[in-house]
Amino acid sequence: MLKYQQIAAEIEKYIEQNAMQQGDKLPVLEALMAQFQVSKSTITKALELLEQKGVIFQLRGSGIFVRRLKRTGYISLLSNQGFKRDLEDFTITAEVLELDVRKPTEEAAHSLNIELAHDVYYVKRVRYINGQTLCLEESYYNKAIVTYLNKEIAADSIFRYIKEALGLKMGFSDVYLRVGMLNEEEAKHLGLEAGSPKLCAESIFHLTNGLPFDFSRVTYNYQQSQFFLQGNGDFS
Amino acid sequence: MLKYQQIAAEIEKYIEQNAMQQGDKLPVLEALMAQFQVSKSTITKALELLEQKGVIFQLRGSGIFVRRLKRTGYISLLSNQGFKRDLEDFTITAEVLELDVRKPTEEAAHSLNIELAHDVYYVKRVRYINGQTLCLEESYYNKAIVTYLNKEIAADSIFRYIKEALGLKMGFSDVYLRVGMLNEEEAKHLGLEAGSPKLCAESIFHLTNGLPFDFSRVTYNYQQSQFFLQGNGDFS
Structure with missing residues (x-):
C-alpha cells in the first residue's frame, strides 16, 4: 500500500470513528498535513482517492466534506x-x-x-x-x-x-x-x-x-x- | 464552461475524430500543453476530468491512453x-x-x-x-x-x-x-x-x-x- 493510500484509509477510519455525517467538514489541508506528518501532495492524492471512492467531496474555497450514503445494506x-x-x-x-x-x-x-x-x-x-x-x-x-x-x-x-x-x-x-x-x-x-x-x-x-x-x-x-x-x- | 472543461472536450473530440481505440497513446503532457496553448495545471485538470469520465487512463511513467467501451448502444x-x-x-x-x-x-x-x-x-x-x-x-x-x-x-x-x-x-x-x-x-x-x-x-x-x-x-x-x-x- 502506498503512503497516500494508507493516509486515505486513515482518513476514512477517522470519519467512521467520529460517526461523521454527509456534509460534515473535515479539517483543512494544512491541518491534515500536520496531523499525518506528510507533504501536501500526499494529502492531495489521498483526498483525490477518497473523492473517487465517494467518501468525501471537495468544494473549492470552502473545504473538504464527508459524503455518506442515505441507505445501508446495499x-x-x-x-x-x-x-x-x-x-x-x-x-x-x-x-x-x-x-x-x-x-x-x-x-x-x-x-x-x-x-x-x-x-x-x-x-x-x-x-x-x-x-x-x-x-x-x-x-x-x-x-x-x-x-x-x-x-x-x-x-x-x-x-x-x-x-x-x-x-x-x-x-x-x-x-x-x-x-x-x-x-x-x-x-x-x-x-x-x-x-x-x-x-x-x-x-x-x-x-x-x-x-x-x-x-x-x-x-x-x-x-x-x-x-x-x-x-x-x-x-x- | 471552464477552460479545463473546454480542453477536455477538445481532447475527447480529437480521440473521436482520429477514431482512436482503447490502449492508443495520446501525445505527452508537454505536447498537449503546446497544442492547446495552456498551462500544465489546466491540462492536468482536463486529463483528470477525462479519467473520471472513463475516456482515458493514465499510467505513471508511461503516458496517457485511450479508454473505449467494447460495446455500443448501452x-x-x-x-x-x-x-x-x-x-x-x-x-x-x-x-x-x-x-x-x-x-x-x-x-x-x-x-x-x-x-x-x-x-x-x-x-x-x-x-x-x-x-x-x-x-x-x-x-x-x-x-x-x-x-x-x-x-x-x-x-x-x-x-x-x-x-x-x-x-x-x-x-x-x-x-x-x-x-x-x-x-x-x-x-x-x-x-x-x-x-x-x-x-x-x-x-x-x-x-x-x-x-x-x-x-x-x-x-x-x-x-x-x-x-x-x-x-x-x-x-x-
Whole structure:
C-alpha cells in the first residue's frame, strides 16, 4: 500500500470513528498535513482517492466534506469482491462448481483481447449471503496474466489473491447490465423459478496498464440484491 | 464552461475524430500543453476530468491512453439525461404525465434533507426510445433550489435547463438499484404485462456544494434497457 493510500484509509477510519455525517467538514489541508506528518501532495492524492471512492467531496474555497450514503445494506455494483466491506453484517460464502483451464468463448476472447486458441482459467461459482443464494458467477481469467488459480482460492477471494499473491494492480472496469428472466440452469443454481427476474452484470476488469485480465458474467438473485452506485461530476 | 472543461472536450473530440481505440497513446503532457496553448495545471485538470469520465487512463511513467467501451448502444446508468450522447442513433422523447408543486413523500423528504412541509416540484413522465417506452420516471425537485419548472421544460431536458437557465452546478449522485416485477400501473405506462421484470433506479442528485436537489425513481422497460458503467480504481 502506498503512503497516500494508507493516509486515505486513515482518513476514512477517522470519519467512521467520529460517526461523521454527509456534509460534515473535515479539517483543512494544512491541518491534515500536520496531523499525518506528510507533504501536501500526499494529502492531495489521498483526498483525490477518497473523492473517487465517494467518501468525501471537495468544494473549492470552502473545504473538504464527508459524503455518506442515505441507505445501508446495499451492494456496490462496481466492486467485485467488495461484498464484505459493503455488507459488513452479512456472511458471504462461495461454492465452486467448476474450475479448469480451457479455451475462451468468442465473447470472452473478444472481451479479453485474446485469440480463441489462448488459455483461460474458467471459474463457475455460486455465492451465498447468509446461506441464501446471492449470485451465479462465471469468470474467464487470461492465463497469461492470472497464471495460477485453484478451488481453494476460488472459494475465498480471487481478487485478493490476484492482488496480494500475484502482485497485480487493478485499474478500471467496464460493466454492462441488463435485466431479463432466469433460464432453467440459472434458476436451478439460484434456487428460484425459471422466468423470475434477473440482473445480469457482465464486467471486464483491467490492470492499471489497461490490459483486461477478467471477463465475468454475474447473474443475481433479485430477491437478495440491492445495489448502490456513486457518480461523480456532471451527470447530464 | 471552464477552460479545463473546454480542453477536455477538445481532447475527447480529437480521440473521436482520429477514431482512436482503447490502449492508443495520446501525445505527452508537454505536447498537449503546446497544442492547446495552456498551462500544465489546466491540462492536468482536463486529463483528470477525462479519467473520471472513463475516456482515458493514465499510467505513471508511461503516458496517457485511450479508454473505449467494447460495446455500443448501452445507456450510461450514471447520467440522467445522457441518453442522447450514449445513444446517438436513437431518438429520445418524453411525455409529461404530471407536473405540479406539492409536498414530498417521506422518502423524498428524507432523500432531499427537507421537511415534509417543504415544497417540491413533482414530475412524472414516460420516456420513449424510437417510439418505444424506455422508462417511467418520477422526480422530486427541491423547490428552494429548482425554483421553476414547466411542462415544456420537462418534455425536453430538465437537467440542461437546471444547468443552463438556473446556472446550478451538478456535483455527485447516489444511485440505488433493485430488480423486481412491474406492478399494474408501471406495466400500463410501459406497455408491458404486470409481473414482467423491471430495473428500478432511485437516485439522489447533489449540487457541487453537497445539497441534494433531485430525488428520482426510474423504472425501466427491460426489453429496451442495456446499461453500462465504468469503474475507476481498485474494485476489490
